[in-house]
Amino acid sequence: MYDGHMFGFGWGFMWLFWVVVIIAIVFMVKTFLGNSSSQDKEPKSAEEILKERYAKGEIDREEFERMRKDLNS
Template identity: 60%
Template sequence: MMGNGYGMGFGGIFMWLFWILVIVGVVWLIKTIVGGDSYQDKSGQSALEILKNRYARGEIDQQEFEQKRKDLED
């Protein structure tokens, strides 16, 4: 006989908690690797660096540059 059956219930709870923690950890790891906190394009530039490059190339004027810079810093 296998006993009164109480041992499986307690161990089962820990097994569920273990797998939930594993799944949460994997999701967190993927999110950290794939999506960083700040925007970066494929070349690794931040949004502010891209804005500065656009201004330097003459794609946007000073007024538009200043407004977008303020928006990014807020």
């Protein structure tokens, strides 16, 4: 009676179903990988942050030495 076409909606819904399944799988993989990698990282120490700021040029050598001395005392 329908000649296997289901009024033309069969292929459209099947295509939409697989797109939703693929998007869900990608989302789950990204969520899983994102959470595991962020949990493995330890927070940076104050001295590491200070070294990064000096390397970026945000602070000069005098300020770097003064701040490092404050951290170590």
